[in-house]
Amino acid sequence: MPSRSRRPIPGRRSRSSCRFRAGLAPSRGGGALDDRARWSRPYRPLKSVSGRYREGHFADTLPRDVPPPPVDPQTLDLGSLAQGLPPGLTPERGSAMAQAARVCLTESRHPSPCGLTVDGGHSGRMPLAFQAATDAESRSWNDQEEATQQGAYAVAILVMKQLERLTVLERSRRGRHFDWWLGTSDGGPLFQDKVHLEVSGIRDGSEARISERVAEKWGRFGTEPAVDGFRRRVVVVEYSRPLVRTKAP
Numbered sequence: 387m388p389s390r391s392r393r394p395i396p397g398r399r400s401r402s403s404c405r406f407r408a409g410l411a412p413s414r415g416g417g418a419l420d421d422r423a424r425w426s427r428p429y430r431p432l433k434s435v436s437g438r439y440r441e442g443h444f445a446d447t448l449p450r451d452v453p454p455p456p457v458d459p460q461t462l463d464l465g466s467l468a469q470g471l472p473p474g475l476t477p478e479r480g481s482a483m484a485q486a487a488r489v490c491l492t493e494s495r496h497p498s499p500c501g502l503t504v505d506g507g508h509s510g511r512m513p514l515a516f517q518a519a520t521d522a523e524s525r526s527w528n529d530q531e532e533a534t535q536q537g538a539y540a541v542a543i544l545v546m547k548q549l550e551r552l553t554v555l556e557r558s559r560r561g562r563h564f565d566w567w568l569g570t571s572d573g574g575p576l577f578q579d580k581v582h583l584e585v586s587g588i589r590d591g592s593e594a595r596i597s598e599r600v601a602e603k604w605g606r607f608g609t610e611p612a613v614d615g616f617r618r619r620v621v622v623v624e625y626s627r628p629l630v631r632t633k634a635p
Contacts, residue, residue, distance in 0.1 A: 461499060462544045464488055464516040471543065472571065474554040480540070485519070487537030489527045490589065490625045492519040500628060502541075506600065507619070507634035508549050514541070514628065530589065534625070538587030539565065542621035545630050552581060563606040564618070581617045582607070590626040600633050 464487055467480035491500070491514075499513035519527075527533035546552045546568055555567040569580035584603045588596065603620045620633040 460548070461513040461515050462502065462541075462548060464514070464540060464544070467540055467544070471547070471554045474556040474567065475543070483536050483540035483543075484516075485523055486527050486533045487540040488516045489519040489524050489533050490537045490587070491516055491628065493524065494589070494625045494628070496625075496628060502545075502628050502630060504545060504549070504630045504632065507632040508545075510549070512548065534587035534589050535585075537625075538585050538621075538623035541623045541628075541630060542583065542585040543568075545621065545632070546581075546583065546619065550581075555580060558582075568619070581619055584618075584620045586620075586622045588622065588624045591624050596622055596624055596629070596631055600631055604633050 464484040467475070467484040468477055470477040470480050491498075498518065499515040502512055502514040504510045504512070527536075543554060543566070551570065552568040553571050555569045558564050558566055564582035564584045566583040566585070567580055568583050584606060586599050586603050588599060591599070599622050600620055603622065604618075607618050618635060622631045623629075624631070
């Protein structure tokens with residue numbers, strides 16, 4: 387016998403509309419659920435990352451007490467510099483430089499983690515995790531030029547550690563044409579076959595300005611080829627994108 391479709395009775399609300407008005411919504415997943423189980427779960431819209439509610443998503447379909455996802459081994463964590471980077475970077479200096487970088491990233495309105503693009507002598511894209519800077523920290527680094535440069539040191543050191551497995555040997559002395567000595571911590575001679583690292587930071591710069599800064603910093607090494615096995619690296623950190631541009635021979 388052919389089934390008959392029910393026609394709505396004028397002036398009478400449907401059962402589904404009454405249930406939605408009462409704050410109930412059907413459960414997801416399908417299956418042979420009776421009517422009572424199907425309509426027993428409350429409707430709770432989820433909040434998106436941007437803070438807006440996404441209609442049609444059901445909070446009860448998500449597992450509760452889910453542990454946070456494991457940290458991506460490729461993630462650069464500015465907080466890790468608070469532990470220092472032996473043998474040449476103390477926890478205090480590392481924490482201060484990381485704080486400056488956090489101020490620059492926070493004032494550039496980046497979320498954490500944000501995607502950090504690396505191009506030039508290296509190529510890649512990796513997450514950069516950081517804790518948002520507080521008002522007191524922003525006031526402490528109110529000198530933008532100082533914060534930009536010190537924060538660039540932190541980002542550059544993490545990038546070189548990730549891409550070339552280099553650690554900090556020591557800060558270069560004033561008058562040298564680079565900022566940091568980098569190398570491996572393999573127990574070999576301290577400055578044999580090590581790296582001269584020159585770093586610069588830009589808060590918000592055009593492509594032309596970034597390229598000009600890389601050429602300027604590379605020019606500080608002079609036109610002579612590297613001698614004594616010392617390799618050379620230039621790292622320019624631009625915060626608004628954020629971007630790291632490197633140059634290596």
